Amino acid sequence: ATAASAAGATSASSTAADATGDGARRPKLVGVTACPTGIAHTFMAADALVAAAKRLGADLQIEPQGSGTVTPLDPAVIAEADAVIFAVDVDVRDQGRFAGKPVVRGPVKRGVDAPDAMVKEALAAAKDPNAARVAGTAGAAGAAAGSTAEKQGFGSSLKRWLLTGVSYMIPFVAGGGLLLALGFLLSGYEIAGNAATVLTDYSLFNLPPEGLPYFLGAAAFQIGNLSMGFLVAALAGYIAYAIADRPGIAPGFVAGAVAVFMGAGFIGGLVGGLLAGFAAYWIGKPDVPRWLRGLMPVVIIPLLASIFASGLLVLVLGGPIAALTVALTDFLNGLSGTGAIVLGVILGLMMCIDLGGPVNKVAYSFAVAGLSAGSISDNPAPLMIMAAVMGAGMVPPLAMALASTVLYRKGFSQVERSNGTAAWLLGASFISEGAIPFAAADPLRVIPASMVGGAVTGAISMAAGVTSQAPHGGIFVFFAIGNLGMWALAIVAGTVVSAFVLVLLKKFVRRGAAAGADASAEAAEAGSVVGQRSPVAA
Template sequence: GAVGGAAAASFVANGSPEDRTAGTGGEQRGPRRLVAVTACPTGIAHTYMAADALANTAQEMGVELQVETQGSSGATRLDPQVIAQAEAVIFATDVDVRERTRFAGLPYIASAVKRGIDEPREMIEEALAAAEDPRAPRVTGDGTDTADALTGSEGWGSRIRKAVMTGVSYMIPFVAAGGLLMAIAFMIADPVLVAQQADDILGTATLGNLGDVSLGMYLGAVLFKIGNLAINLLVPALAGYIAYGLADRPGIAPGFAAGLVANFMGAGFIGGIVGGLLAGLCAYWLTLPKLPRWLGSLMPVVIIPLLASLFAGGLLFLVIGGPIAMFMTWLTSVLAGMSGASAVTLGAVLGLMMCSDLGGPINKVAYSFAVAGLGAATATNTAPQEIMATVIASGMVPPLGLALASTVLGRRYFTAAERENGKTSWLLGASFISEGAIPFAAADPLRVIPASMLGGVVTGAMTMAFGVTSAAPHGGIWILPVIDGRLAFVASILVGTVITGVVVTVLKRFGHVEKSVGEVPGVPQTKQTVEV
């Protein structure tokens, strides 16, 4: 297809047009070639499920597609030569694409990562169409959207949601490191004493001169302090990477500054979200004017950090930080005072949210709320850790329940492909990867999702009723050593798993509809072949 304007230079820089598109006579040289990037906030499940679904469907369609998975352990980078030969790029992401400028000049389509799982064929067909459409949006040399793209499907609401998910994604490792170190400290020393006296112990004792302090107490203080310092970066990291999601690198410094202000004022994670958005939006707007080269070179390193930090930090200090801090104080006191029926109700609601869309936006809201609240947990205020345990236990139920139904209770009501997915779901569920239930939900949502929600509600209510706590934000059954109330935690999960497994089997039994293997996302469909 023809390429015009500034995009053409970027297009050719990535490879000649002949490498990507048909010749002037319309004939195609070899197979169609695409590249794709998949990424989700946690970088664990959706990222790889979307990659598999796109790759399998492309193979069936006779399209050469290579996928870069930008997961939590890093990205499997595409070879530059592969990008140069591609006709278009598919972005199936819930967070910002890292080093997007590598794809400069390529036509692209973008959507949430879940669409890559549910509709891989449609996305590939749209990318092939975009490759032949000179008006299709293209990735520009600075990695931002072209004007056509900005007026297209992704509005500011979607961009802000992606930025917040980017912040949550980068924040989780800080919580994991800090929370686990503090949990280990509480295991080897008295939790209340080590939390209250860590600073005094570390200020007077050393490994060579412990004085009156026991070795266990000293090591506990060291671990607690390292973990506490790491978890104190939760809000600045959240704000910094929200701003990064909106404005790229110029947003990082003002975002971190706004997060530190939010911490100082006691505005918590809500203040971090607001501060990150303010810093990111200000930094983004400051990148828009076309300036002389001498001034433009100063913008990203001096002027943007200065003005965006002043804007976001000033608004937090002078206008909105105080009310947010008051709300956070109230919310913390309410959570700390929850017991009995109110705690059980909160657990049921969180369980419902975790199991309603299996890793989708509602699930992520509940999970993000739990992770962000961990920073407020103390030895005497365990409510945030109770919420974390509730969210983890509830999120494990759907894949475990579907694994039970498809491999044990109701094998004959599931296709061969679903039974294979069920075997994998045992491990996914045990690891707190709710997305393991997605293939089942996509094939039969009216039975699978209500059954999952019912099991999640019971599990959430039970974990809150028993007062189970978790200092770790992820890990499923593998973090049992840092779970307080292990037996109740396991019992709650087992009860929810059985409920989901039994209910989905009963629903399949009454009103079962035969399904073909091709209806399972990510599995090549055999019903039809699309000629491209």
């Protein structure tokens, strides 16, 4: 699996007989794993599913659709597959390749936590003529089976659409935010109002009086500021893409830009993306004459969907959403004392409840949405929220590292202690997924312990008024943190509390079933494999 993963796909194969033991053809499965960030969960689920398939006597080839280059599954492999597994929180890219195949779909976290169950369900679906199938134009086999296409609830679809938008938005935020922080480091906070002027009035051959570092800081800040300017448009564009495929991208981006113009911000981007996506989907749904089909995706759909979604924002929805955004901003700016602490506790709990999953992404997206509008002097609340969110997100992996390598080594397996060593760096870098191998092995003790520590960190950070100009990076963006000492204290306090709570739970709260212990050992072992091959651990 390690060699295959280097090429962007992973597979399971064995010389053993199939599950029936009669030497007949082994069941063949294919699948896709994908999480909003395309980093840790994507590859952990792939490895866990591959290992489960091998245990159950099936061949499984997985296409991890991560944030880097994706190597698609061979069409011949897909054609031979008996069923498909989608362990995804976002839309599957080029899902039409799997049309007509029996499908089992679940969140990517289920692929990490319950891979055996997903593989068993896929094997059962392969033998069931009435099993749900991947929507689209089915191939011969799918058509012959006469099965109904896969149907998903509106709630599940909505979550997938929104997380798809967030997954494409995050690179703009991470890259742009770090460039902003670098600009502040090189040129000071006053560069926020001077960067554009510096770049238009000076050049490398005509440096400003402040010198080269100041000029480079202005360049970094301006590039980062422009990158952050795509945040809402990218969010809206890829929400619409998740709903209507490529025809939704242009109207979605336009709706996002209009939301920014109207002052509707992040909320306006969400609404605009949904409107554009629905409009593009319904406009493209009717069957049109052959001569018109070529114009539909490149002219007709983008034009009409843009008029509908952006027109609604300009004429009807933009003003009220902008007023709501202003009211929310004023409310956050007015928080102090107990109110700020409560918000910090809530954000800390959300960051730690699913370790990089949907709830975590909601809190993180809420923080980065206001980052570009934050100001140390005039509007510090968004920067305080960003600091609390980043600090709380660092706690789970750091706490797992402290508990497994320092406080209670004998309470963890050798595999977990190895993961704990790697978790020091992952936690310091604000990669919450570093705690997933521990949570997969022992969720009922790890998750509550993490949430307690995250709440402590969020509360202390908000109470102390800590600010962050950077959306990511952990301790490596220390220069972008206001009141660095209190931020470090908040993280240390949350880490220590989490670690001690986990140790106490391990000592005094026992798991009842031996099967649970076996599953824990398997999950921890799978986590170790991922730690060796996922881009995060690398």
